[in-house]
Amino acid sequence: MTATGPEARTATGSAPVPVTAALALGDDALVLSHRLGEWAGHAPVLEEEVALANIALDLLGQARVLLSLAGDEDELAYLREERAFRNLQLVEQPNGDFAHTIARQLYFSTYQHLLFAELASGDGPFAPLAAKAVKEVAYHRDHAEQWTLRLGDGTETSHERMRRACDALWRFTGEMFQPVEGLDADWARLEQRWLESVTDVLGRAGLPLPEGPSTGAWSAGAGRQGLHTEPFGRMLAEMQHLHRSHPGASW
Amino acid sequence: MVTAPTALEAELLELAGAVPDPELPVLSLRELGVLRAVHLQGTDAVEVDLTPTYTGCPALETMSADVERVLRAHGMREVTVRTVLSPAWSTDDISPEGRRKLQEFGIAPPRVRHDGGPVPLALGPTRTRAADTAADPVHCPHCGSADTELLSRFSSTACKALRRCLACREPFDHFKEL
Numbered sequence: 001m002t003a004t005g006p007e008a009r010t011a012t013g014s015a016p017v018p019v020t021a022a023l024a025l026g027d028d029a030l031v032l033s034h035r036l037g038e039w040a041g042h043a044p045v046l047e048e049e050v051a052l053a054n055i056a057l058d059l060l061g062q063a064r065v066l067l068s069l070a071g072d073e074d075e076l077a078y079l080r081e082e083r084a085f086r087n088l089q090l091v092e093q094p095n096g097d098f099a100h101t102i103a104r105q106l107y108f109s110t111y112q113h114l115l116f117a118e119l120a121s122g123d124g125p126f127a128p129l130a131a132k133a134v135k136e137v138a139y140h141r142d143h144a145e146q147w148t149l150r151l152g153d154g155t156e157t158s159h160e161r162m163r164r165a166c167d168a169l170w171r172f173t174g175e176m177f178q179p180v181e182g183l184d185a186d187w188a189r190l191e192q193r194w195l196e197s198v199t200d201v202l203g204r205a206g207l208p209l210p211e212g213p214s215t216g217a218w219s220a221g222a223g224r225q226g227l228h229t230e231p232f233g234r235m236l237a238e239m240q241h242l243h244r245s246h247p248g249a250s251w
Numbered sequence: 252m253v254t255a256p257t258a259l260e261a262e263l264l265e266l267a268g269a270v271p272d273p274e275l276p277v278l279s280l281r282e283l284g285v286l287r288a289v290h291l292q293g294t295d296a297v298e299v300d301l302t303p304t305y306t307g308c309p310a311l312e313t314m315s316a317d318v319e320r321v322l323r324a325h326g327m328r329e330v331t332v333r334t335v336l337s338p339a340w341s342t343d344d345i346s347p348e349g350r351r352k353l354q355e356f357g358i359a360p361p362r363v364r365h366d367g368g369p370v371p372l373a374l375g376p377t378r379t380r381a382a383d384t385a386a387d388p389v390h391c392p393h394c395g396s397a398d399t400e401l402l403s404r405f406s407s408t409a410c411k412a413l414r415r416c417l418a419c420r421e422p423f424d425h426f427k428e429l
């Protein structure tokens with residue numbers, strides 16, 4: 001068989017793929033997939049073990065397609081240095097407790113769902129992947145919303161933990177709406193719709209909308225430029241260790 | 252340009268379509284709706300278009316290898332399997348025969364979506380039997396009861412959800428709508 005990686009070029013196949021955008025979207029999916037994979041063997045209940053692994057698998061599939069548009073998927077995933085990654089700082093944040101993971105999922109899957117729906121309706125190079133992925137991400141978003149409601153509107157402890165998690169990650173949300181070169185999206189409208197959705201879910205969960213800036217020089221917001229937070233380096237070291245120690249390893 | 256398949260192409264499509272799905276061996280690739288086309292190039296080279304159910308579906312590699320093996324055994328010298336994403340696969344692409352086989356295998360088949368738009372999801376408690384299925388319930392594949400509840404949106408594979416029948420108390424997989 002002629003080897004074929006995931007292939008996402010449009011039927012016409014003529015438009016050059018904007019590499020910056022492919023890396024931004026691909027790295028978001030790859031990094032969050034790896035973080036969610038870290039839950040394997042540690043999730044609070046068996047159903048969540050399965051759910052988080054399945055969400056991670058969906059994201060990994062999306063990452064493979066997107067990174068293949070930009071170059072060799074393995075080289076990009078395993079041989080780039082930290083500064084060459086273009087993912088949002090939000091997705092690289094450590095899992096924390098289950099509430100932190102759910103807050104990260106709520107913020108990111110809402111964003112990804114709205115963005116992919118917009119890309120899917122266009123005719124750009126990402127439309128085929130976005131049209132496919134938007135259906136998968138709908139389930140990720142639903143999963144995060146259901147857990148936000150359950151934890152926010154649950155016990156005193158679950159409410160307090162969920163509130164703290166939403167607060168802690170809030171400063172990483174502003175970065176999502178920085179325009180990405182090569183992506184044809186209405187970023188202001190995306191941000192407005194994201195805020196409406198998150199406000200609605202948190203409201204129904206009995207959780208306050210976090211206060212304070214969603215971005216800022218002192219806090220966060222340069223992942224797309226290759227600047228990352230401290231935990232990301234450790235995550236990459238673990239993710240890339242095998243491939244770097246045994247180049248070309250396979251099984 | 253779209254051209255009508257030749258007799259040999261139709262035969263190869265039939266052979267490739269009969270390959271069983273590696274994770275749901277009761278279904279053939281044709282019944283699952285993932286085999287898009289077979290294009291003959293010359294006399295003994297062929298290009299096959301497969302579409303994944305989910306972007307990250309790990310069964311795709313096995314499917315490709317199985318299709319390649321079958322077509323080579325039929326005299327093809329070169330077999331290229333291409334992954335195509337567009338138009339995106341939907342559970343509506345599963346044939347009626349495929350749905351019947353899923354049911355017999357103990358997996359509740361997906362409901363028909365008709366619209367082709369985004370999957371509508373209703374918010375409710377995490378374990379629910381009302382919100383998502385009031386109008387069009389998921390039936391238990393074992394006893395047929397419509398009284399079933401959702402346990403988890405994700406199950407043994409990405410394409411399934413875990414449900415439980417409240418009549419016979421058996422848990423079962425539901426091929427969720429996509």
